[in-house]
Amino acid sequence: MSFFEFLAGNWTDVLEATLAHAVLVLEALGLAVLVGVPLAFLTYRTTAPRAAVLGAAGIFLTIPSYALFGLLIAPLGLGRGPSVLALTLYALLPVIRNTVVGLRELDPAVIESARAMGMGRLRMLATVELPLAWPVLLTGLRVAAQLLLGIAAIAAAVNGPGLGNLILDGLATAGTPFAIYLTIEGAAGIVVLAVVFDLLFAAVNRLTTPRGFGA
Amino acid sequence: MHDMTHGTTDERTAIRLDRIRKSYPGQTRAAVEDLSLEIPEGRIVVFVGPSGCGKTTTMKLINRLIEPTSGRIHLDGTDVTEMPAHQLRRRIGYAIQQTGLFPHRTVADNIATVPKMLGWNKARVTARVDELLQLVGLEPGTFRARYPKQLSGGQQQRVGVARALGGDPQVLLMDEPFGAIDPLNREALQNEFLRIQSQVRKTIVFVTHDIDEAVRMGDRIALFSQGGRVAQYDTPENILAEPADGYVADFIGAGASVRRLSLLLLGELAVPDWPVIGQSADDAEVAAAAARCARDRLLVLDADRRPTSWVPLFGPDRERGEKLPVQGSMGPRDSLFDALDHMLSTNTSVVAVVDEEGRHRGALEMDSVRSLINTAGRREPSGPPQEV
Numbered sequence A: 001m002s003f004f005e006f007l008a009g010n011w012t013d014v015l016e017a018t019l020a021h022a023v024l025v026l027e028a029l030g031l032a033v034l035v036g037v038p039l040a041f042l043t044y045r046t047t048a049p050r051a052a053v054l055g056a057a058g059i060f061l062t063i064p065s066y067a068l069f070g071l072l073i074a075p076l077g078l079g080r081g082p083s084v085l086a087l088t089l090y091a092l093l094p095v096i097r098n099t100v101v102g103l104r105e106l107d108p109a110v111i112e113s114a115r116a117m118g119m120g121r122l123r124m125l126a127t128v129e130l131p132l133a134w135p136v137l138l139t140g141l142r143v144a145a146q147l148l149l150g151i152a153a154i155a156a157a158v159n160g161p162g163l164g165n166l167i168l169d170g171l172a173t174a175g176t177p178f179a180i181y182l183t184i185e186g187a188a189g190i191v192v193l194a195v196v197f198d199l200l201f202a203a204v205n206r207l208t209t210p211r212g213f214g215a
Numbered sequence B: 001m002h003d004m005t006h007g008t009t010d011e012r013t014a015i016r017l018d019r020i021r022k023s024y025p026g027q028t029r030a031a032v033e034d035l036s037l038e039i040p041e042g043r044i045v046v047f048v049g050p051s052g053c054g055k056t057t058t059m060k061l062i063n064r065l066i067e068p069t070s071g072r073i074h075l076d077g078t079d080v081t082e083m084p085a086h087q088l089r090r091r092i093g094y095a096i097q098q099t100g101l102f103p104h105r106t107v108a109d110n111i112a113t114v115p116k117m118l119g120w121n122k123a124r125v126t127a128r129v130d131e132l133l134q135l136v137g138l139e140p141g142t143f144r145a146r147y148p149k150q151l152s153g154g155q156q157q158r159v160g161v162a163r164a165l166g167g168d169p170q171v172l173l174m175d176e177p178f179g180a181i182d183p184l185n186r187e188a189l190q191n192e193f194l195r196i197q198s199q200v201r202k203t204i205v206f207v208t209h210d211i212d213e214a215v216r217m218g219d220r221i222a223l224f225s226q227g228g229r230v231a232q233y234d235t236p237e238n239i240l241a242e243p244a245d246g247y248v249a250d251f252i253g254a255g256a257s258v259r260r261l262s263l264l265l266l267g268e269l270a271v272p273d274w275p276v277i278g279q280s281a282d283d284a285e286v287a288a289a290a291a292r293c294a295r296d297r298l299l300v301l302d303a304d305r306r307p308t309s310w311v312p313l314f315g316p317d318r319e320r321g322e323k324l325p326v327q328g329s330m331g332p333r334d335s336l337f338d339a340l341d342h343m344l345s346t347n348t349s350v351v352a353v354v355d356e357e358g359r360h361r362g363a364l365e366m367d368s369v370r371s372l373i374n375t376a377g378r379r380e381p382s383g384p385p386q387e388v
């Protein structure tokens, strides 16, 4: 049986796992934005707190993924919970760092003018700072998404959803005739998702960047 | 302070700084040490001085972008030192050299920033944007929807001024607004800004390090020295004519007498008369007129008394019997500087002076320019900004 004959037999499983994989990554990305952007905003003008936040987010990235997923089983049990949380922690550094960089790179004259016109802190954030930092923030999300797509395969080790399950099944049945096909399906699904995400981010970037900006 | 010696009774004070002090953390010497200053309503007051002497700091104390370490700030007689800063700032326009325009917003949206915050309705905001674009000389249809990056430096600066005027503030703060513009366009912008001011009559604080710009723009000049000290506060004329001390004289520099010339407008001076003849005068009449005067040429006027040409009485030109063209005459808005410049650049010894309608008033020679400089002397603080 060739690979394609094999795929024809279980393509619904592959599709399901691929969708679950994408959802898992998007959930983690969303959580990372909800936590990371406010943290970045609160600390970007400071020195010590900013360094502390970036340092902490950096430490998560250095923990081997198997270890981090495993460590979270104790408080959160198996399945979706530890998977989403672990991925969120990995996404924090790119999200926070790019938001901080984006905010710090804003033209001080623009910020000063906004203050001088009587804008309050929140209005300035919503109408000036975030829109202007958006392209850099978006790049952070793109990097984070690519990172998470790969790491999310580990979720299967803690009974989480996604393409990792195919890869894991392949490993578990190594030596049997079709084990390698399962692994290939899992890996290929991740590569396809990576390409799709990249195209989506490029489209979002084009649609949300004001005309006068890049030109 | 010098200003107190002049008649300021008819002027209302718009901004009063009362014993202001500002020291930045970690500085041994305060940026502004102990400054009291009154800024009259509807005038342009220029803060001028060398870099680092505290002009920008003083200006930003007015809209409290920088909070004073001590001292009080009064606006229109009200102490605003403690009122919520955002409310104060919506009443004070702000324009800076770097423009600070929002790059992600159109020209119209930039200008609409303060009106929208003030809660104006849509129709009023739109009308205001178009009115301001027109005021700063940008065709609304062409520029409304552009982004700042799609404008030249001068156009960006105009939009910056329009945005500063957005909410119709009483006060305008400007920090070296034309400093990044090339000299030719800068002069055009300066003149245009004076025209705008003649219409809007705001109280303006204008910061520059360029004494020429200060003389051109200011109704008053506050000349700063280190530590936010005001070495002299007076009209440009008086500062150029009578520098308060050696520091002021040094800062004004060697060109002070020439700079003063540009403040002496022909319309305000007694221009000496000049012998004239009609266009149809024959040789006998020319000879008779020549006999009555000791000049080397007569001015020929047309039926409306407008200068048309010169008739030379001596020298090689006379022998050829030719009339010489007038080559441009000086009007009431031209200054002694312009008259002198005209003589030097056209290599003539005399220039015709006319009134508003272009009719004969007289003529100036090098000698008469010199005696006018001497008699013009000190003048009272200038009146309201001139219509152009």
Ligand SMILES: Nc1ncnc2c1ncn2[C@@H]1O[C@H](COP(=O)(O)OP(=O)(O)O)[C@@H](O)[C@H]1O
Pocket: B024, B025, B027, B031, B049, B050, B051, B052, B053, B054, B055, B056, B057, B058
């Ligand atoms: N944010 C700041 N922190 C510390 N020192 C400052 C700050 N801004 C200005 N200064 C200092 O205050 C003095 C006055 O500065 P400034 O008002 O900008 O002068 P000017 O506008 O006349 O060039 C300078 O010595 C400058 O170095």
Ligand SMILES: [Mg+2]
Pocket: B052, B055, B056, B057, B207
């Ligand atoms: Mg300055």
